[in-house]
Protein backbone atom coordinates (compact mmCIF):
# COMPACT_ATOMS: atom_id res chain seq x y z
CA UNK A 254 0.00 0.00 0.00
CA UNK A 255 1.20 3.49 -0.82
CA UNK A 256 1.55 5.84 2.18
CA UNK A 257 0.52 9.11 0.54
CA UNK A 258 -1.46 9.18 -2.71
CA UNK A 259 -2.11 12.19 -4.94
CA UNK A 260 -5.41 12.00 -6.83
CA UNK A 261 -5.86 14.59 -9.59
CA UNK A 262 -9.47 15.09 -10.69
CA UNK A 263 -12.13 14.95 -7.97
CA UNK A 264 -15.12 13.89 -10.10
CA UNK A 265 -17.08 10.63 -9.94
CA UNK A 266 -13.95 8.49 -10.13
CA UNK A 267 -11.34 10.66 -8.36
CA UNK A 268 -13.44 11.03 -5.23
CA UNK A 269 -14.09 7.27 -5.25
CA UNK A 270 -10.36 6.49 -5.49
CA UNK A 271 -9.72 8.93 -2.62
CA UNK A 272 -12.52 7.32 -0.59
CA UNK A 273 -11.33 3.71 -1.01
CA UNK A 274 -7.64 4.58 -0.53
CA UNK A 275 -8.27 6.69 2.60
CA UNK A 276 -10.30 3.87 4.17
CA UNK A 277 -7.37 1.53 3.46
CA UNK A 278 -5.12 3.86 5.50
CA UNK A 279 -3.43 6.08 2.89
CA UNK A 280 -3.06 9.84 3.19
CA UNK A 281 -4.74 11.53 0.23
CA UNK A 282 -3.92 14.74 -1.63
CA UNK A 283 -6.99 15.39 -3.78
CA UNK A 284 -6.58 18.06 -6.48
CA UNK A 285 -9.02 19.56 -8.99
CA UNK A 286 -9.20 22.74 -11.10
CA UNK A 287 -12.61 23.38 -9.60
CA UNK A 288 -12.87 24.24 -5.87
CA UNK A 289 -16.60 23.32 -6.06
CA UNK A 290 -15.68 19.85 -7.31
CA UNK A 291 -13.45 19.44 -4.24
CA UNK A 292 -16.15 20.50 -1.77
CA UNK A 293 -18.63 18.27 -3.53
CA UNK A 294 -16.16 15.36 -3.48
CA UNK A 295 -15.68 15.52 0.29
CA UNK A 296 -19.47 15.76 0.84
CA UNK A 297 -20.01 12.71 -1.37
CA UNK A 298 -17.26 10.73 0.36
CA UNK A 299 -18.76 11.52 3.78
CA UNK A 300 -22.25 10.58 2.63
CA UNK A 301 -21.16 7.33 0.94
CA UNK A 302 -19.10 6.33 4.00
CA UNK A 303 -22.21 6.94 6.13
CA UNK A 304 -24.17 4.56 3.88
CA UNK A 305 -21.39 1.97 4.10
CA UNK A 306 -21.47 2.22 7.92
CA UNK A 307 -25.26 1.85 8.03
CA UNK A 308 -24.96 -1.31 5.90
CA UNK A 309 -22.18 -2.69 8.13
CA UNK A 310 -19.56 -2.57 5.33
CA UNK A 311 -17.32 -0.33 7.48
CA UNK A 312 -17.42 0.77 11.12
CA UNK A 313 -18.78 4.22 12.02
CA UNK A 314 -15.51 4.84 13.91
CA UNK A 315 -13.51 4.52 10.65
CA UNK A 316 -15.19 7.51 9.01
CA UNK A 317 -13.65 10.54 10.76
CA UNK A 318 -10.05 9.18 10.74
CA UNK A 319 -10.39 8.38 7.00
CA UNK A 320 -11.79 11.84 6.24
CA UNK A 321 -8.99 13.42 8.29
CA UNK A 322 -6.47 11.71 5.99
CA UNK A 323 -7.86 13.56 2.94
CA UNK A 324 -6.36 16.98 2.10
CA UNK A 325 -7.87 18.85 -0.84
CA UNK A 326 -6.70 21.80 -2.92
CA UNK A 327 -6.08 23.28 -6.36
CA UNK A 328 -2.32 23.65 -5.84
CA UNK A 329 -0.04 20.92 -7.20
CA UNK A 330 2.44 21.66 -4.39
CA UNK A 331 0.20 19.29 -2.38
CA UNK A 332 1.90 16.45 -4.28
CA UNK A 333 5.32 17.06 -2.72
CA UNK A 334 5.06 14.20 -0.19
CA UNK A 335 3.28 11.63 -2.37
CA UNK A 336 4.75 8.22 -3.12
CA UNK A 337 2.17 7.70 -5.89
CA UNK A 338 0.04 10.06 -7.96
CA UNK A 339 -2.95 8.93 -10.00
CA UNK A 340 -4.52 11.18 -12.61
CA UNK A 341 -8.32 10.83 -12.86
CA UNK A 342 -9.49 13.96 -14.67
CA UNK A 343 -11.69 14.32 -17.75
CA UNK A 344 -11.09 11.70 -20.49
CA UNK A 345 -9.13 14.00 -22.81
CA UNK A 346 -5.55 13.30 -23.81
CA UNK A 347 -4.50 16.97 -23.91
CA UNK A 348 -5.83 17.60 -20.39
CA UNK A 349 -4.19 14.43 -19.08
CA UNK A 350 -0.81 15.27 -20.64
CA UNK A 351 -0.89 18.77 -19.10
CA UNK A 352 -1.80 17.37 -15.68
CA UNK A 353 0.97 14.76 -15.77
CA UNK A 354 3.49 17.39 -16.83
CA UNK A 355 2.48 19.66 -13.95
CA UNK A 356 2.41 16.76 -11.47
CA UNK A 357 6.01 15.68 -12.15
CA UNK A 358 7.21 19.22 -11.40
CA UNK A 359 5.96 18.79 -7.82
CA UNK A 360 6.08 15.10 -6.90
CA UNK A 361 9.21 13.36 -5.51
CA UNK A 362 11.59 12.06 -8.19
CA UNK A 363 11.14 8.45 -7.08
CA UNK A 364 7.33 8.54 -6.76
CA UNK A 365 5.21 6.36 -9.04
CA UNK A 366 2.74 7.79 -11.53
CA UNK A 367 -0.55 6.43 -12.82
CA UNK A 368 -3.70 7.21 -14.73
CA UNK A 369 -7.29 6.02 -14.41
CA UNK A 370 -7.91 6.61 -18.12
CA UNK A 371 -10.65 4.42 -19.62
CA UNK A 372 -9.11 4.13 -23.04
CA UNK A 373 -6.04 6.26 -23.82
CA UNK A 374 -2.66 4.61 -24.51
CA UNK A 375 -0.67 4.17 -21.30
CA UNK A 376 2.55 3.95 -23.31
CA UNK A 377 1.83 7.30 -25.00
CA UNK A 378 0.88 9.07 -21.75
CA UNK A 379 3.93 7.59 -19.98
CA UNK A 380 6.30 8.59 -22.80
CA UNK A 381 5.39 12.22 -22.17
CA UNK A 382 6.60 12.07 -18.56
CA UNK A 383 10.08 11.80 -17.03
CA UNK A 384 9.32 8.30 -15.64
CA UNK A 385 7.80 5.87 -18.17
CA UNK A 386 9.38 2.98 -16.21
CA UNK A 387 7.52 4.02 -13.05
CA UNK A 388 4.18 4.60 -14.78
CA UNK A 389 1.26 2.14 -14.83
CA UNK A 390 -2.39 2.25 -15.91
CA UNK A 391 -4.73 1.64 -12.96
CA UNK A 392 -8.33 1.55 -14.20
CA UNK A 393 -10.93 1.56 -11.44
CA UNK A 394 -14.64 0.85 -11.92
CA UNK A 395 -17.52 3.12 -10.91
CA UNK A 396 -18.43 3.41 -8.02
CA UNK A 397 -14.90 2.71 -6.80
CA UNK A 398 -15.69 1.79 -3.16
CA UNK A 399 -18.20 -0.85 -4.28
CA UNK A 400 -16.82 -2.32 -7.50
CA UNK A 401 -14.44 -5.26 -6.99
CA UNK A 402 -12.30 -4.93 -10.15
CA UNK A 403 -9.19 -2.97 -11.06
CA UNK A 404 -7.71 -3.35 -14.54
CA UNK A 405 -3.94 -2.92 -14.51
CA UNK A 406 -2.26 -1.91 -17.74
CA UNK A 407 1.46 -1.94 -18.29
CA UNK A 408 2.99 0.61 -20.65
CA UNK A 409 5.80 -0.63 -22.87
CA UNK A 410 8.39 0.71 -20.41
CA UNK A 411 6.65 -0.18 -17.10
CA UNK A 412 9.01 -2.23 -14.92
CA UNK A 413 7.97 -5.39 -13.07
CA UNK A 414 8.74 -3.64 -9.78
CA UNK A 415 6.35 -0.78 -10.61
CA UNK A 416 3.66 -3.17 -11.80
CA UNK A 417 3.86 -5.27 -8.62
CA UNK A 418 3.52 -2.15 -6.45
CA UNK A 419 0.28 -1.29 -8.24
CA UNK A 420 -0.94 -4.87 -7.90
CA UNK A 421 -0.25 -4.70 -4.14
CA UNK A 422 -2.09 -1.36 -3.96
CA UNK A 423 -5.19 -2.68 -5.77
CA UNK A 424 -5.23 -5.86 -3.70
CA UNK A 425 -4.71 -3.79 -0.54
CA UNK A 426 -7.99 -2.04 -1.40
CA UNK A 427 -9.63 -5.47 -1.51
CA UNK A 428 -9.92 -5.43 -5.31
CA UNK A 429 -9.34 -8.23 -7.79
CA UNK A 430 -6.89 -7.39 -10.58
CA UNK A 431 -7.40 -8.17 -14.27
CA UNK A 432 -4.30 -7.51 -16.36
CA UNK A 433 -4.80 -5.95 -19.76
CA UNK A 434 -2.33 -5.27 -22.53
CA UNK A 435 -2.07 -1.64 -23.58
CA UNK A 436 -4.56 -1.40 -26.46
CA UNK A 437 -7.37 1.19 -26.77
CA UNK A 438 -10.14 0.67 -24.20
CA UNK A 439 -8.17 -2.17 -22.56
CA UNK A 440 -10.53 -5.12 -21.79
CA UNK A 441 -13.62 -3.70 -20.09
CA UNK A 442 -14.28 -0.74 -22.35
CA UNK A 443 -13.21 -2.53 -25.55
CA UNK A 444 -16.16 -4.84 -24.91
CA UNK A 445 -18.60 -2.58 -23.01
CA UNK A 446 -18.55 0.58 -25.12
CA UNK A 447 -19.40 -1.06 -28.47
CA UNK A 448 -22.41 -2.60 -26.68
CA UNK A 449 -23.50 0.77 -25.26
CA UNK A 450 -22.95 2.41 -28.67
CA UNK A 451 -25.09 -0.29 -30.32
CA UNK A 452 -27.84 0.31 -27.75
CA UNK A 453 -27.76 4.02 -28.68
CA UNK A 454 -27.93 3.12 -32.42
CA UNK A 455 -30.89 0.87 -31.56
CA UNK A 456 -32.63 3.90 -30.02
CA UNK A 457 -31.51 6.19 -32.90
CA UNK A 458 -32.94 3.85 -35.52
CA UNK A 459 -36.21 3.46 -33.63
CA UNK A 460 -35.82 -0.25 -33.02
CA UNK A 461 -36.89 0.25 -29.41
CA UNK A 462 -37.64 2.94 -26.83
CA UNK A 463 -35.28 3.73 -23.95
CA UNK A 464 -37.43 1.62 -21.64
CA UNK A 465 -37.70 -1.27 -24.11
CA UNK A 466 -33.95 -1.38 -24.75
CA UNK A 467 -32.99 -1.32 -21.06
CA UNK A 468 -35.74 -3.77 -20.06
CA UNK A 469 -34.75 -6.14 -22.86
CA UNK A 470 -31.12 -6.21 -21.79
CA UNK A 471 -31.84 -6.43 -18.04
CA UNK A 472 -34.44 -9.18 -18.20
CA UNK A 473 -33.23 -10.83 -21.38
CA UNK A 474 -29.50 -11.02 -20.65
CA UNK A 475 -29.38 -10.65 -16.85
CA UNK A 476 -27.55 -7.31 -16.90
CA UNK A 477 -28.12 -5.48 -13.59
CA UNK A 478 -28.38 -2.14 -15.44
CA UNK A 479 -29.63 -1.55 -18.98
CA UNK A 480 -27.00 -0.17 -21.42
CA UNK A 481 -28.62 3.29 -21.57
CA UNK A 482 -28.87 3.53 -17.76
CA UNK A 483 -25.26 2.43 -17.57
CA UNK A 484 -24.20 5.03 -20.16
CA UNK A 485 -25.90 7.74 -18.05
CA UNK A 486 -24.10 6.43 -14.98
CA UNK A 487 -20.67 6.42 -16.67
CA UNK A 488 -21.27 9.90 -18.17
CA UNK A 489 -22.18 10.40 -21.83
CA UNK A 490 -19.16 12.68 -22.36
CA UNK A 491 -16.90 9.91 -21.06
CA UNK A 492 -18.66 7.32 -23.28
CA UNK A 493 -18.17 9.55 -26.32
CA UNK A 494 -14.52 10.18 -25.44
CA UNK A 495 -13.83 6.44 -25.08
CA UNK A 496 -15.59 5.60 -28.36
CA UNK A 497 -13.64 8.36 -30.11
CA UNK A 498 -10.36 6.83 -28.87
CA UNK A 499 -11.47 3.33 -29.99
CA UNK A 500 -12.57 4.73 -33.37
CA UNK A 501 -9.44 6.83 -33.88
CA UNK A 502 -6.75 4.51 -32.51
CA UNK A 503 -8.13 1.24 -33.92
CA UNK A 504 -9.21 2.95 -37.18
CA UNK A 505 -12.23 0.67 -37.51
CA UNK A 506 -15.66 2.03 -38.53
CA UNK A 507 -17.37 -0.40 -36.16
CA UNK A 508 -16.49 1.95 -33.28
CA UNK A 509 -18.07 5.06 -34.92
CA UNK A 510 -19.87 6.95 -32.12
CA UNK A 511 -23.62 7.12 -32.72
CA UNK A 512 -24.69 10.64 -33.85
CA UNK A 513 -27.39 10.58 -31.16
CA UNK A 514 -24.70 10.23 -28.47
CA UNK A 515 -22.86 13.19 -29.97
CA UNK A 516 -26.09 15.22 -29.88
CA UNK A 517 -26.72 14.47 -26.19
CA UNK A 518 -23.18 15.50 -25.29
CA UNK A 519 -23.50 18.70 -27.36
CA UNK A 520 -26.71 19.48 -25.45
CA UNK A 521 -24.86 19.04 -22.13
CA UNK A 522 -27.08 16.06 -21.28
CA UNK A 523 -24.27 14.03 -19.78
CA UNK A 524 -26.32 11.61 -17.65
CA UNK A 525 -26.57 11.29 -13.87
CA UNK A 526 -23.85 13.87 -13.20
CA UNK A 527 -25.80 16.67 -14.94
CA UNK A 528 -29.25 15.38 -13.96
CA UNK A 529 -30.28 14.43 -17.50
CA UNK A 530 -29.17 12.03 -20.22
CA UNK A 531 -31.21 9.14 -21.61
CA UNK A 532 -33.16 9.56 -18.37
CA UNK A 533 -34.24 12.61 -16.38
CA UNK A 534 -33.11 12.34 -12.75
CA UNK A 535 -35.22 15.22 -11.34
CA UNK A 536 -37.59 12.82 -9.60
CA UNK A 537 -36.91 9.79 -7.45
CA UNK A 538 -37.76 7.38 -10.27
CA UNK A 539 -35.78 8.42 -13.39
CA UNK A 540 -37.96 8.87 -16.51
CA UNK A 541 -36.78 8.46 -20.12
CA UNK A 542 -36.15 11.84 -21.77
CA UNK A 543 -37.51 10.54 -25.12
Ligand code: NAD
Pocket residue numbers: 261262263264265266267284285286287290341342343344345348352369370371372392393394395486487488491526
Ligand atom coordinates in the same frame (compact mmCIF):
# COMPACT_ATOMS: atom_id res chain seq x y z
P1 NAD B 1 -15.99 13.56 -14.10
O1 NAD B 1 -16.49 14.40 -15.22
O2 NAD B 1 -16.95 13.12 -13.04
O3 NAD B 1 -14.79 14.31 -13.34
C1 NAD B 1 -13.69 14.86 -14.00
C2 NAD B 1 -13.02 15.84 -13.03
O4 NAD B 1 -11.80 16.27 -13.62
C3 NAD B 1 -13.88 17.10 -12.77
O5 NAD B 1 -14.04 17.28 -11.38
C4 NAD B 1 -13.05 18.21 -13.40
O6 NAD B 1 -13.18 19.45 -12.72
C5 NAD B 1 -11.64 17.64 -13.28
N1 NAD B 1 -10.68 18.26 -14.18
C6 NAD B 1 -10.85 18.61 -15.48
N2 NAD B 1 -9.72 19.19 -15.95
C7 NAD B 1 -8.83 19.18 -14.92
C8 NAD B 1 -7.50 19.65 -14.78
N3 NAD B 1 -6.86 20.23 -15.79
N4 NAD B 1 -6.89 19.48 -13.59
C9 NAD B 1 -7.53 18.89 -12.54
N5 NAD B 1 -8.80 18.45 -12.62
C10 NAD B 1 -9.44 18.59 -13.79
O7 NAD B 1 -15.28 12.30 -14.78
P2 NAD B 1 -15.02 10.84 -14.15
O8 NAD B 1 -16.18 9.97 -14.48
O9 NAD B 1 -14.57 10.99 -12.73
O10 NAD B 1 -13.80 10.35 -15.06
C11 NAD B 1 -12.46 10.65 -14.72
C12 NAD B 1 -11.53 9.67 -15.39
O11 NAD B 1 -11.87 8.33 -14.97
C13 NAD B 1 -11.62 9.66 -16.92
O12 NAD B 1 -10.36 9.41 -17.45
C14 NAD B 1 -12.57 8.50 -17.18
O13 NAD B 1 -12.41 7.95 -18.46
C15 NAD B 1 -12.12 7.53 -16.10
N6 NAD B 1 -13.13 6.51 -15.73
C16 NAD B 1 -14.45 6.82 -15.67
C17 NAD B 1 -15.36 5.83 -15.29
C18 NAD B 1 -16.83 6.14 -15.18
O14 NAD B 1 -17.65 5.21 -15.06
N7 NAD B 1 -17.25 7.40 -15.19
C19 NAD B 1 -14.91 4.54 -14.96
C20 NAD B 1 -13.54 4.27 -15.01
C21 NAD B 1 -12.64 5.27 -15.39
